[in-house]
Amino acid sequence: MTMFTNGYSSLQIPEDFxxxxxxxxxxxxxxxxxKIPMSIKFSTTPTLGGLPEIMxxxxxxxxxxxxxxxxxSDFITINDQIYYMIVSSFSDGENQIRRNEFLYVEDNNLYxxxxxxxxxxRELDDFYLNIIRSLKISVPKYVVEDGSYRLNEQ
Structure with a gap:
């Protein structure tokens, strides 16, 4: 198993990605x-909103x-934390594409x-959850104050 870390958070990279x-x-x-084909994107953004406003x-x-x-579209619990999950689909002209998004807010950072x-x-549910469950947040990536944000230099 390979781990990703950027000094702020870490998570498990699945095999063959x-x-x-x-x-x-x-x-x-x-x-x-x-091989599947599939993409996984993990992002962190500063936010002043909570999950209800983001939803x-x-x-x-x-x-x-x-x-x-x-x-x-619903709120779900993963690792005793509340996430907002939204599953959507769209067509790229040739294929029906499905996107599953899981959003979590902690310390004014949206993951x-x-x-x-x-x-x-549906067999991929455990696949998603195992990656999400592997998320460890060391420190918030962004500090949000006075209506703006900056990278956390800790």
Missing amino acids: EPIATKEEFNDLYLVNT DGIEQNLKSNDKINVVN IFEFTYPYAD
Whole structure:
């Protein structure tokens, strides 16, 4: 088992997944497995909102996009922590794509897991949860104060 760490958080990288470089500001880790095919994205962003406000914003955005279908949206408990989970699907023109997102807020940091793959497979539930359960937060990545944020230099 390979572990990812960035000094702020760590998590388990599943077998057969390769990291891909990305220049997205808040993206901590982007993995792909071409055998399945599947991608996993782990991001951390500063936030002043809680999960209910974040959920409302996401659902409003998705409702205004007629190409995305919300399959499921709910709060769930993982490792005694409350996560917001949203499962959606959309078409890329050739394939039906499914995206499962799990969001968690701690210390004004929003942690986002995004799993994207071209089919719906209930067998993957334990796969997602094992990765999410492996998340260990050492210190918050961002410090949010006075309406702005900065990288935590601890």
